[in-house]
Amino acid sequence: MSDDTAVPVQETEYQRVQRSPEFQELRRRFRNFVFPMTALFLVWYLVYVLLADYAHDFMSIRVGDSTITVGLLLGLGQFVSTFVITMVYARWANKKFDPPADALRREIEDGAL
Amino acid sequence: MSALTLAAGLHAAAETEKIGNPAVNIAIFGAFVAVTLVIVLRASRQNKSAEDYYAGGRSFTGAQNGTAIAGDYLSAASFLGICGAIAVNGYDGFLYSIGFLVAWLVALLLVAELLRNTGRFTMADVLSFRLKERPVRMAAALATLLVVFFYLLAQMAGAGGLVALLLGISSTAGQSVVIAVVGALMILYVLVGGMKGTTWVQIVKAVLLIIGAAVMTAWVLAKFGFNISDLFQAAIDRAGEGGEALIEPGKAYGATSLSKLNFLSLALALVLGTAGLPHVLMRFYTVPDAKAARRSVVWAIWLIGIFYLFTLVLGYGAAALVGADTIKAAPGGVNSAAPLLAYELGGEVLLGLISAVAFATILAVVAGLTITAAASFAHDIYASVIKKGQVSGDGEVRVARITVVVIGVLAIVGGIFAQGQNVAFLVALAFAVAASANLPTIIYSLFWKRFNTSGALWSMYGGMISCIVLITFSPVVSGKVDPVTGESLSMIKDTGIDFHLISLENPGLITIPLAFVLGVVGTYLSKEKPHPEKFAEMEVRSLTGAGAEKATEH
Numbered sequence A: 001m002s003d004d005t006a007v008p009v010q011e012t013e014y015q016r017v018q019r020s021p022e023f024q025e026l027r028r029r030f031r032n033f034v035f036p037m038t039a040l041f042l043v044w045y046l047v048y049v050l051l052a053d054y055a056h057d058f059m060s061i062r063v064g065d066s067t068i069t070v071g072l073l074l075g076l077g078q079f080v081s082t083f084v085i086t087m088v089y090a091r092w093a094n095k096k097f098d099p100p101a102d103a104l105r106r107e108i109e110d111g112a113l
Numbered sequence B: 001m002s003a004l005t006l007a008a009g010l011h012a013a014a015e016t017e018k019i020g021n022p023a024v025n026i027a028i029f030g031a032f033v034a035v036t037l038v039i040v041l042r043a044s045r046q047n048k049s050a051e052d053y054y055a056g057g058r059s060f061t062g063a064q065n066g067t068a069i070a071g072d073y074l075s076a077a078s079f080l081g082i083c084g085a086i087a088v089n090g091y092d093g094f095l096y097s098i099g100f101l102v103a104w105l106v107a108l109l110l111v112a113e114l115l116r117n118t119g120r121f122t123m124a125d126v127l128s129f130r131l132k133e134r135p136v137r138m139a140a141a142l143a144t145l146l147v148v149f150f151y152l153l154a155q156m157a158g159a160g161g162l163v164a165l166l167l168g169i170s171s172t173a174g175q176s177v178v179i180a181v182v183g184a185l186m187i188l189y190v191l192v193g194g195m196k197g198t199t200w201v202q203i204v205k206a207v208l209l210i211i212g213a214a215v216m217t218a219w220v221l222a223k224f225g226f227n228i229s230d231l232f233q234a235a236i237d238r239a240g241e242g243g244e245a246l247i248e249p250g251k252a253y254g255a256t257s258l259s260k261l262n263f264l265s266l267a268l269a270l271v272l273g274t275a276g277l278p279h280v281l282m283r284f285y286t287v288p289d290a291k292a293a294r295r296s297v298v299w300a301i302w303l304i305g306i307f308y309l310f311t312l313v314l315g316y317g318a319a320a321l322v323g324a325d326t327i328k329a330a331p332g333g334v335n336s337a338a339p340l341l342a343y344e345l346g347g348e349v350l351l352g353l354i355s356a357v358a359f360a361t362i363l364a365v366v367a368g369l370t371i372t373a374a375a376s377f378a379h380d381i382y383a384s385v386i387k388k389g390q391v392s393g394d395g396e397v398r399v400a401r402i403t404v405v406v407i408g409v410l411a412i413v414g415g416i417f418a419q420g421q422n423v424a425f426l427v428a429l430a431f432a433v434a435a436s437a438n439l440p441t442i443i444y445s446l447f448w449k450r451f452n453t454s455g456a457l458w459s460m461y462g463g464m465i466s467c468i469v470l471i472t473f474s475p476v477v478s479g480k481v482d483p484v485t486g487e488s489l490s491m492i493k494d495t496g497i498d499f500h501l502i503s504l505e506n507p508g509l510i511t512i513p514l515a516f517v518l519g520v521v522g523t524y525l526s527k528e529k530p531h532p533e534k535f536a537e538m539e540v541r542s543l544t545g546a547g548a549e550k551a552t553e554h
Helices: A013-019 A021-054 A072-111 B024-042 B048-059 B064-072 B078-087 B091-118 B123-127 B131-169 B172-223 B228-239 B243-247 B255-278 B278-286 B290-322 B324-329 B333-386 B393-417 B422-449 B452-470 B508-525 B534-542
Strands: none
Touching: A013 A021, A013 A072, A013 B123, A013 B452, A013 B534, A021 A072, A021 B091, A021 B172, A021 B534, A072 B123, A072 B290, A072 B534, B024 B131, B024 B333, B024 B508, B024 B534, B048 B172, B048 B278, B048 B333, B048 B393, B064 B172, B064 B278, B064 B290, B064 B333, B078 B131, B078 B290, B078 B324, B078 B333, B078 B393, B078 B422, B091 B123, B091 B255, B091 B278, B091 B290, B123 B131, B123 B243, B123 B324, B123 B333, B123 B422, B123 B534, B131 B172, B131 B243, B131 B333, B131 B393, B131 B422, B172 B228, B172 B290, B172 B333, B172 B393, B228 B243, B228 B290, B243 B422, B255 B422, B278 B290, B290 B333, B324 B333, B324 B534, B333 B393, B422 B452, B422 B508, B422 B534, B452 B508
């Protein structure tokens, strides 16, 4: 977060890669996907927990004349959202993240960068 | 809250009734132990290097490792503990399932792949990557041992309760012998099989457990015409007056504003704990690369999620068909809901099978925990801190094997103390320690450039110490008395001893934010020079996989 001032005299291989536009783009891509997604599911989980903890009447509302409650549906909703985020992430990572990451890894290991 | 631990040893003396046929149960147990021993022996033939012993040669596929992760994660807490919590507390017990599952997203998105790319054997490899190695390794190893200790307590308590139910052994001495046998078996598996043997036992066990739970779930649903609403209605009717509380939130945690804070604390510990559990993190090293680590987490999330949906049905099924009062009065208490349901459905044979699966579950999880603790001690404390890296792989593995024996003995002793506590609840304590001591440092060292050694030590020791202090002075250890019977619900059974100071049963609500803050404070208070070159290496390696440890060839 804050900038380092102690720049070593000799820059390492990894630092050169880190400064490269390819790596910066990869990093940006990763963070732009992963951080908002993490915030999303954590907030949704927290909303659920607070409702279950402090909104008993709302969570106890029956759906129709069954014994299924709003609380149960929201709880199951946590399962659904977890499965969905898992698959969305896996697809994104396989298609959008792996190809540039692999390309960069090969360049580093071949010493091309 | 009290209902969760209500069963604590109140009934042992009065209850002599056996459920099922001990001969059948022992025969099924014996068969399982024999089969898994063969697997372990076969797997052990390829154990040559430290790579093999700790990381199974990094040669497992994503699907295999995902199943093993599920096997590792779906412990006695998930099966016996959650079923019991839902059967007795209804909707409030469901929180365990949700928290334990959603937590995997933290591991999937933020930790699994980056960790696989930067470490070798243990969590400490990653934490000490760009910080001062020895102090950070030491702290990470201690945190690992602490989490493993709480986790082991829970599994051993589950083993004791299960066997109490099956063999009708209600005396503490008898159960202690059983715990000792479980411990001895587990030591044997890990000594002989290493990570490979342990992984195979976990895979076999995960498959058995999920099939077993699926069969029981279908059976329960069939009894109610596949109508969930009817199942809930039956549970409500069975509970009698006030039974509606089973499907509403607040039965266990809704009484006071303090108990609501307990719920919040538990919820926080559950969701943030998984990504800091050392035995889960170590599993990411058993696969060839980060992609396989990702695949294994995707597999694990599906298996674990589906299993937790089963536990919802099983918990309410037990409430409807067995009844909460019967469950609480059985030897083994709340933890016996699932086996009792099996007996109700399919008689002594299904009880024997399900119990053997539950027993296998405990054995496999205990083995996974033990190898993690052993690796942590041998690799982090012995090889890196004591010997300063001047030790051969063989010497390290020898120390790891000795550690296995020591930990096995400690687990046996601890397990004898923890008998009767709800295992899901005990595991939640391990989650709180993992989320406080490990997760902040993992996140900071992966993503925060400025983070330094001092921040890591403040956060890890702060997390550990605050957890130990809060748990020690909580009602879990002393001073919790059943208002009806006047008996102790705490670990210390003497009601005359009461040194509890805080009423929070799970420390997560305080310790997790505290550890995150301490990481920042410690970082800014230190004059340590930053190491941009180490951070560059870590960041580049974690995202691209360059220079990651490869699978070994056989």
